[in-house]
Amino acid sequence: MNDLLQNPVFNALSTGDKRLSFGTDNIKYFDAEVSPYAGFPEEYQNGFADLYAMFPEGRRILFARPTPIDIPKGWQVQHEIKGLQFVYEGNNVIDGDFSSIVPLTTAHVDEMIELVRLTKPGPFDKRTIEFGSYHGIFVNGQLAAMTGQRLHVANYTELSAVCTHPDHLGKGYASALMQHQMQIILNNQQIPFLHVRADNERAIAVYERLGFAVSRPMYFYFMKRL
Template identity: 40%
Template sequence: MVPNHVLDNPVWHALRSGNKHLAHGPNTIPYFTPDVSPFAALSELTQANLTRLYQTIPFDSPIALFSPEKLAIAAPWTLRQRIDGWQLVYTKPAEPAPIGPEIMSLTSQHVPQMLALTALTAPGPFANRTIAFGHYEGIFEGDELVAMAGQRLQAYEFAEISAVCTHPDHVSKGYARHLLRRQICRIQAASGTPFLHVKAENQRAIHLYEAMGFEIRTDMYIYVLQKN
């Protein structure tokens, strides 16, 4: 399959544009290192490229591929999981920066708390160097990080909002909405278009995103693959 839109193949386009500094491998089959993200990409979603990726990646940890269509995964890869989800895009006019709880920029010193929060809430993969994607912000209660959000894939003018999560003890306080609005404003101020991905089963998050003005653009399937 040859994707027709940048966001049909967001990881590949990100690795060739805004996240190029984090890219490894040939242009046709680039990937992030596992300490940043498990994502890899193919210029075209073909069996030949899947085989080349298998032969090229120098590590054995699982990788994840995005596709707007269902794929047939064959040897030498083993399919560990398929995550069904949606890709949503925000195209409404810019809104004023929100007023709300104090938000702090997150740095390397906050990584242990970021890892703990994402492990508890499972918003998506988050590793020791995921913060290298940039623009992560959080809300603290005392010294505890209780909510966060940031940006991940930067595919030309499209910027993905990611790692949106709130500690279970602090839900329903509007923290996620406030952090999302901050990211939307930041992206639009840079003349970008916000987008994000969400699991199809996560109805709470989908309702929030749609209430804020995000619109579903396409199905998105994430294939978690393991070397045999």
């Protein structure tokens, strides 16, 4: 089943996130306010040409795959990130104090977007919360840290938007939120996975300590239709 994570975006749009999916049998994408992700089968040769025909000038997408790509005709790569994909390989017993963790709702979206702006964990917009299971920790009324879910690939669920306000680093909030989220995922008979920048040594150390292991490299391309 791990092979499904070779192409996590297309497979999520075809399985666990089908309710949020637009496109065709070969081309799938989210509404831009949910996520810029778009994908197509690895063997499909006309993917970027089809996306070009579907989208208006200036539309931005995020494309992910385990190997580098050549810049496709009609698209401008604005940013490229070399990342790593991690899959949870630990045991299913998670014991922590989650009493300070609260569910986040659409009423918190502006605060969530501001926290993402400060910490830059990845794309986050007004409807990203629709992926589900967002939780946070508040300190004196301020959202200090949060995490949630993103891609749902068959029996794999991605942890996402793991971020802590700069004023609250080093307090263990991210670790607690991750363990809480892992417990939710495991209780739903799913396997946690996540993506991280390859040079984010601090985050990688946390993930490895929590029982995650590298599955494969993953390249992320932020692209704009010309």
